[in-house]
Amino acid sequence: MNQIAVIGSGTMGNGIAHTFAQFGYKVNLIDINQAALDKALETINKNLGRQVTKGTLSAEEKDNTLTRITTYSDLRAGVEHADLVVEAATENLELKLKIFRDLDAAAPVHAILASNTSSISITHIASVTTRGAQVIGMHFMNPVPVMKLVEVIRGYGTSDETTAKVMELSTKLGKTPVEVNDYPGFVANRILMPMINEAVYTIFEGVAGVHEIDTVMKLGMAHPMGPLQLADFIGLDVCLAILHVLHDGFGNPKYAPCPLLVNMVRAGKLGVKTGEGFYNYAAGTKDAPVSSKFLN
Structure with missing residues (x-):
């Protein structure tokens, strides 16, 4: 070739x-x-x-x-x-x-x-x-x-x-x-997207904040980037689309996207590409602060 x-x-x-x-x-x-x-x-x-x-x-x-x-x-x-x-x-x-x-x-x-x-x-x-x-x-x-x-x-x-x-x-x-x-989500996203979705549910249910969730996964699980920051880099609209593929393909409620994720996509808060998601990227992607929506 x-x-x-x-x-x-x-x-x-x-x-x-x-x-x-x-x-x-x-x-x-x-x-x-x-x-x-x-x-x-x-x-x-x-x-x-x-x-x-x-x-x-x-x-x-x-x-x-x-x-x-x-x-x-x-x-x-x-x-x-x-x-x-x-x-x-x-x-x-x-x-x-x-x-x-x-x-x-x-x-x-x-x-x-x-x-x-x-x-x-x-x-x-x-x-x-x-x-x-x-x-x-x-x-x-x-x-x-x-x-x-x-x-x-x-x-x-x-x-x-x-x-x-x-x-x-x-x-x-x-x-x-x-x-x-060839099955929904293949391997990478079949495993990754439910983790991201669960991280969004963890905010949605008031268990912890964005910074806290990402810190736990980075320091506790040795992830180079927390799941919420990663979702911002992927694009929240892309994450939502993949969750829909998983949910439709398997018919299993465990893949149902969190309502918070759905609302953020509807509001146009898609992450890095729109300047705001779980973090605010107005000043660039380094040391991006948590978006004001998620501050206590």
Whole structure:
């Protein structure tokens, strides 16, 4: 596999493009919004610059990485020579189904179609294509250039050959791939989201405050970041969407989202991306104070 196409130039998409390009692959980064593509290239340039400053990348390697990335606002043109397409669009089922229908028609017959979805069924996504054996999940973790895990999700019809190729490719990116089967939330979010939801319930029921809950998990359980701060970084809307997938997929009330989380999303308090969630990010993400809503 030499030619990679990445659909979506947001946080995950530009991180995936950055990583593939850094490891020598030619990458077509595709988005319908040219302004978003320009912003993505700025972000990649900035993040590569940080690597140069830290001494983990040379200035020459940075320049070479950037030259391997080409942007496209037309999906068909961007994927026509792709060996692998990684979809990293918004976590919305109908949008992903449309993208995969279009990809099936536009990508070469040999191309593997992967989704970076964090919870949506790969089997469902594959059902709208004529190449179910070549559809798979590649769930990268954020920030993609730093985090080592790739959750490789096999749909019901994903072939052994496709799985082996994606596992090998992930290893070539310096990642640790973990193969999992296609059930709601896969492994990472099936375990993580109920923990975050329980942390929100702990506030909702008045057991403890935001800072106290996160401190217990950081110091008591050796988590690098507390669950509420992590939820802010993921996006509270994304957390809510994944909980809905778990709740609908299993029909188990233990996955029902906390009413406080629902209200925060309705109010537009989504975390870092809106400047406020459980913490306030008006002055940046470092040492963010607890949002006034949660102060006693």
